[in-house]
Amino acid sequence: xxxxxxxxxxxxxxxxxxxxxVWPQRLVVEGDVVHTMGPAGTLRPGVVLIDEGRIIEVGPVxxxxxxxDWERLAAPVVTPGLIDAHSVVGLxxxxxxxxxxxxxxxxxxxxADLRAIDGFNPAEPLLDYLLRFGVTVIQSGPGRMxxxxxxxxxxxxxxxxxxxxxLRFPSAVVFTLGxxxxxxxxxxxxxxxxRMATAALIRRALAEARAYDEKRREAGExxxxxxxxxxxxxxxxxxxxxxxxxxxxxxxxxxxxxxxxALRIGREFGLKLLxxxxxxxxxxxxxxxxxxxxxIVHPTMQRLAGPETLNTTMENAALLAEVGIPxxxxxxxxxxxxxxxxxxxxxxxxxxxxxGPDRALAAITIDAARILxxxxxxxxxxxxxxxDVALFDGDxxxxxxxxxxxxxxxxxxxxxxx
Amino acid sequence: xxxxxxxxxxxxxxxxxxxxxSLGAALAAFLALGRVSAPQEPEAPLLALRGARVIxxxxxxxxxxxxxxxxxxxxxxxASAEIEPPAGATVRDMRGRVxxxxxxxxxxxxxxxxxxxxxxxxxxxxxxxPIQSGLRALDAIWPGDPGIRMAVAGGVTTANIMPGSANxxxxxxxxxxxxxxxxxxxxxxxxxxxxxxxxxxxxNPKRSHGPRGRAPATRMKVAALQxxxxxxxxxxxxxxxxxxxxxxxxxxxxxxPDRNLDLEPVxxxxxxxxxxxxxxxxxxxxxxALRLADEFGFKIVLQHVSEGHLVAExxxxxxxxxxxxxxxxxGGKLEAVQLRMDNAAALERAGVKVxxxxxxxxxxSRFLLREAALxxxxxxxxxxxxxxxxxxxAEMMDLADRIGSIEPGKDADLVVLSGPxxxxxxQVLETYIDGEQVFDRARPADRRFATxxxxxxxxxxxxxxxx
Numbered sequence: 001x002x003x004x005x006x007x008x009x010x011x012x013x014x015x016x017x018x019x020x021x022v023w024p025q026r027l028v029v030e031g032d033v034v035h036t037m038g039p040a041g042t043l044r045p046g047v048v049l050i051d052e053g054r055i056i057e058v059g060p061v062x063x064x065x066x067x068x069d070w071e072r073l074a075a076p077v078v079t080p081g082l083i084d085a086h087s088v089v090g091l092x093x094x095x096x097x098x099x100x101x102x103x104x105x106x107x108x109x110x111x112a113d114l115r116a117i118d119g120f121n122p123a124e125p126l127l128d129y130l131l132r133f134g135v136t137v138i139q140s141g142p143g144r145m146x147x148x149x150x151x152x153x154x155x156x157x158x159x160x161x162x163x164x165x166x167l168r169f170p171s172a173v174v175f176t177l178g179x180x181x182x183x184x185x186x187x188x189x190x191x192x193x194x195r196m197a198t199a200a201l202i203r204r205a206l207a208e209a210r211a212y213d214e215k216r217r218e219a220g221e222x223x224x225x226x227x228x229x230x231x232x233x234x235x236x237x238x239x240x241x242x243x244x245x246x247x248x249x250x251x252x253x254x255x256x257x258x259x260x261x262a263l264r265i266g267r268e269f270g271l272k273l274l275x276x277x278x279x280x281x282x283x284x285x286x287x288x289x290x291x292x293x294x295x296i297v298h299p300t301m302q303r304l305a306g307p308e309t310l311n312t313t314m315e316n317a318a319l320l321a322e323v324g325i326p327x328x329x330x331x332x333x334x335x336x337x338x339x340x341x342x343x344x345x346x347x348x349x350x351x352x353x354x355x356g357p358d359r360a361l362a363a364i365t366i367d368a369a370r371i372l373x374x375x376x377x378x379x380x381x382x383x384x385x386x387x388d389v390a391l392f393d394g395d396x397x398x399x400x401x402x403x404x405x406x407x408x409x410x411x412x413x414x415x416x417x418x
Numbered sequence: 419x420x421x422x423x424x425x426x427x428x429x430x431x432x433x434x435x436x437x438x439x440s441l442g443a444a445l446a447a448f449l450a451l452g453r454v455s456a457p458q459e460p461e462a463p464l465l466a467l468r469g470a471r472v473i474x475x476x477x478x479x480x481x482x483x484x485x486x487x488x489x490x491x492x493x494x495x496x497a498s499a500e501i502e503p504p505a506g507a508t509v510r511d512m513r514g515r516v517x518x519x520x521x522x523x524x525x526x527x528x529x530x531x532x533x534x535x536x537x538x539x540x541x542x543x544x545x546x547x548p549i550q551s552g553l554r555a556l557d558a559i560w561p562g563d564p565g566i567r568m569a570v571a572g573g574v575t576t577a578n579i580m581p582g583s584a585n586x587x588x589x590x591x592x593x594x595x596x597x598x599x600x601x602x603x604x605x606x607x608x609x610x611x612x613x614x615x616x617x618x619x620x621x622n623p624k625r626s627h628g629p630r631g632r633a634p635a636t637r638m639k640v641a642a643l644q645x646x647x648x649x650x651x652x653x654x655x656x657x658x659x660x661x662x663x664x665x666x667x668x669x670x671x672x673x674x675p676d677r678n679l680d681l682e683p684v685x686x687x688x689x690x691x692x693x694x695x696x697x698x699x700x701x702x703x704x705x706x707a708l709r710l711a712d713e714f715g716f717k718i719v720l721q722h723v724s725e726g727h728l729v730a731e732x733x734x735x736x737x738x739x740x741x742x743x744x745x746x747x748x749g750g751k752l753e754a755v756q757l758r759m760d761n762a763a764a765l766e767r768a769g770v771k772v773x774x775x776x777x778x779x780x781x782x783s784r785f786l787l788r789e790a791a792l793x794x795x796x797x798x799x800x801x802x803x804x805x806x807x808x809x810x811x812a813e814m815m816d817l818a819d820r821i822g823s824i825e826p827g828k829d830a831d832l833v834v835l836s837g838p839x840x841x842x843x844x845q846v847l848e849t850y851i852d853g854e855q856v857f858d859r860a861r862p863a864d865r866r867f868a869t870x871x872x873x874x875x876x877x878x879x880x881x882x883x884x885x
Contacts, residue, residue, distance in 0.1 A: 093749075094747075094748060094749030094750070094755055095749065095751070095752055095755065096749060096750050096751050096752075097752070125749075126747060126749060129747055129748070280874075282871075282878075282879055283874065283877060283879075285879070301782065301785060303779055303782065304533045304534065304535070304565075304779070304782070304870070305534070305535045305779075306534055306535055306536065307534045307536065309534075310533060310534045310873055311870070311871055311873055311874050312870045312871075313866075313869045313870035313871035313878075314869050314870055315869050315870075315871075315881050315884065318881055318884070319879055319881055322881065322882060334747075334750065335750075336750045336751070336780070337745055337749070337750035337751060337754045337757070337780060338745035338746045338747040338748065338749065338750055338754075338757075339747055339748070339749030339750040340746070340747045340749070341746050341747070342746045342747060345746055345788075348842045349788070349842060351842070352842045352843045352845075352885070353869060353884075353885070354881045354883075354884045354885065397842055398791075398841060398842055399788055399791035399792050399794075399795055399840065399842050400791050400794050400795045400840055400841075401795070402795065417760070417796075418759060418760060418795055418796040418797060
């Protein structure tokens with residue numbers, strides 16, 4: 001894990017000039033309705049106190065003593081900062097020209113050593129754009145071109161450096177099955193040109209990583225020539241963490257058989273699996289449930305592009321959640337106009353298609369935080385967590401509602417125009 | 419409300435009209451507006467949609483209205499208290515529903531870029547030459563595209579199906595109703611000029627041709643190519659006029675000009691019979707399109723107009739209608755980086771006529787209502803957004819005499835909604851085209867075009883308590 005984003009003192013110079021320490025912001029957030037998504041439940045009305053960038057108290061207005069001199073924000077509806085469980089924003093820029101596209105490295109189908117943090121652009125305007133819809137956290141990483149894409153991270157959507165924006169890295173190594181890798185390599189007359197080769201390539205790499213890991217661990221001490229550890233190999237090192245179960249394996253798969261391939265590989269290597277997209281997941285719900293694998297569901301309004309997305313349904317999230325599969329929702333990847341989707345709107349459409357408001361909100365807050373392993377920091381309004389809050393003038397899911405303000409680490413980072 | 423089935427009126431509980439047979443006269447008697455055209459076939463079955471909130475667009479909103487449909491046309495619309503369905507009419511109880519005119523999509527690629535998106539289906543862009551005025555979208559539209567049924571499930575009833583934007587002149591567009599097994603059934607104009615002309619400037623034509631070592635590689639060349647085709651068409655007109663004048667003067671032995679299929683549709687543009695639908699994003703490209711329209715006097719609908727908010731006054735001054743797209747985010751290409759959700763509001767404020775389009779599959783047709791909702795979020799009036807989805811769009815296709823509002827005499831193209839048009843919770847329940855129900859969410863096979871999953875058939879699971 002890279003540096004904590006909160007508990008930052010603002011302006012060291014100011015500290016020197018002022019007698020009292022200057023905290024980022026001491027903030028009172030009041031809502032006619034506060035969806036805490038935590039143990040405090042839904043408060044009507046409720047209040048959240050934020051100090052030193054962290055939430056210190058959450059409760060009903062009647063029971064919380066609100067400091068008079070703190071800055072105060074109020075809105076009809078308050079939620080935790082929203083979480084987009086899979087995006088490529090930060091790596092794929094808004095201009096969509098080679099100069100700002102850093103998500104797909106088309107030179108080798110195994111890119112396990114690539115790290116999102118080495119290409120994530122904190123100044124990318126689309127990060128600021130997502131923030132305006134209440135999105136304060138995204139998982140972003142390599143694209144879907146390669147069977148093994150590289151290492152993703154979970155980032156805040158506002159900050160100066162990737163270090164201060166990182167909540168968790170690596171949050172996953174991303175793998176892709178189905179059409180995308182074939183489409184990338186078949187025209188080059190290189191593997192994988194088929195689904196069989198995609199699976200074989202991944203299995204081979206995982207098997208080699210396991211052997212590498214064992215040899216590294218068995219290496220003698222004191223070092224004997226015969227038990228000399230293998231030279232460091234960054235690809236194998238990244239995949240070793242996956243086969244050990246230290247880092248989740250995020251498998252993007254759309255077609256039902258591709259989903260089952262992901263489960264098969266996960267079982268074979270004992271991976272900590274996350275299913276991504278799972279367009280036809282609703283056709284293999286039992287298999288996913290039995291494997292105990294959470295799903296980061298495709299954008300609800302995902303385009304029907306190639307054959308693997310032909311069976312996209314807006315009810316997929318609801319159909320998966322209905323049987324008890326933990327879900328989050330993602331904005332996915334867009335290769336043209338618009339350059340990104342907005343998870344708030346995708347969750348809204350899932351909400352209206354059977355998921356319902358409670359589960360839909362959980363899918364972009366606390367459930368997403370748990371699936372991404374960052375629920376100690378974000379995902380709900382609870383004392384001790386980061387002061388990340390979204391304020392709405394109405395139902396967060398109505399397209400005609402507005403985000404009035406977004407707070408990150410206790411500071412107002414957006415006051416959107418609309 | 420669960421009773422959504424057809425219900426025969428028994429007449430007993432209804433105030434029957436005195437003379438139900440002479441329906442035209444009866445309607446004229448109680449309709450103050452008196453513009454009811456008599457049904458063409460008096461014996462045709464009559465459908466009464468009763469009790470819904472009716473958004474007529476042209477004549478306000480009726481809180482509890484009744485619409486009478488016969489022979490594919492709307493024959494009456496008014497407050498339920500004032501309109502009594504005649505005996506023998508099929509009466510549908512629509513209380514709690516909202517009915518609006520069928521959505522008109524001024525820019526779609528359904529049927530011509532069908533699902534799934536594979537090379538075999540790629541018929542939208544003939545990017546082999548930048549001028550393709552001779553091509554007709556109607557020769558490539560596949561009525562079996564599931565995308566058409568999805569569009570209908572989203573309430574779209576009429577579309578302008580266009581070739582893509584790879585070329586400076588991409589081909590002839592087709593104005594269609596989204597029903598029928600053949601393109602002939604779909605076409606609104608069975609003969610003559612059957613649509614508009616697609617033109618494009620900015621990045622797409624450059625990107626489609628420049629890298630292949632042919633023109634255009636710059637915006638300057640895009641405009642030059644476009645101007646040259648119009649000049650050729652002017653010459654072509656003159657050649658024919660000269661020939662016909664000579665023939666009229668009794669001269670013989672004259673060389674008859676050859677018929678030119680690439681120039682004929684351009685001549686139709688010059689004569690004002692064919693509208694140019696001009697794909698354009700950046701502010702300067704928008705002004706270039708208008709400059710060409712001024713030079714050649716053609717009728718233009720600006721399409722996309724992403725930076726319209728930067729030149730709204732200039733667009734308003736020329737009375738150029740704008741068919742725009744509202745997407746979740748900007749970007750994807752440089753000319754779309756300034757694509758803003760408040761573009762519609764800015765254009766509306768400047769007095770520009772605005773319509774929304776899907777550019778399906780850029781936005782799936784099912785989400786046109788959601789697109790308009792985002793425009794409302796960013797400051798457009800609700801009334802303006804509703805008009806943009808219907809009547810303004812119809813006007814941009816010169817079809818406002820037939821579609822775009824719920825008025826007597828117009829085609830019975832209707833959308834039945836479960837609630838307010840711009841709520842994300844609202845579902846399209848039924849769609850009618852020419853009085854025929856073409857979508858019913860209550861039918862599982864239809865429903866799977868609304869939700870998605872149409873291709874999995876019976877394997878589609880039932881969602882408990884699903885809307």
